[in-house]
Amino acid sequence: MTDDARDAHLDEDDGHAVSFQVLKRGTPIRSSDGVQLGTVRRVHEAKREHIFDGIDVDTPEGLRFLDAPEVRRIAERWVTTTFPAAEKDIHLVDRGSRIARVLGNTTTARRAKRTGESLRDRWDRR
Template identity: 35%
Template sequence: MSEAHDHPIAYTALQPGTPVHTSDGQPFATVQAVLVDEKVSVFDGIVVETTDGTRFVDADEIGTIYTSHVRTTLTAEQAANLPVPDRSNLVDIKPPRTMAERLRRKFGRKL
């Protein structure tokens, strides 16, 4: 799917397994997890799985998150030299819940 027919999404809708591309559109990884600073609810970046293992892509290196892929601002050389993530701060983003699911979880009963 081309970006012209794809839709940008928020990081909270990003799913594991989503392809991650360099700035020129070449896939180099897939999303493994999303990193969020929970204290201030700020997107910090994504953890990706590459052929060389798990790596971290900082939020500043994310161009646009689309429904079908993540476009980074990285060149192929930069993508090949990404750091290993600090797992102490990892938070996996889950699919959004319905209002009924949120209320049920909050109040512990069926609605």
């Protein structure tokens, strides 16, 4: 990336900072040098501690996980990482095999997960 292109990227407005709790699916994820790495699939939260844990990212290579310390800023228009695009393979972790992703997306698996989360929430509120 040329210096002019990098300066133009820094001048772009990503909007106001927002909480991870309102981050929407499909929001672009950009590297620190302005290259789009993918889009938000799902946001992870450590529910018991109420803290941001990371993001599942849809990339051209498949589903990847972006850990919370690797996120520099969450804003209205996009999420910015702490690393440049050249280092994406180091920081974006593969989320498992294709079979695991298919089985994890079945109706039965989704219902079981929802039930588990509901039970966990009720246990935490007791």
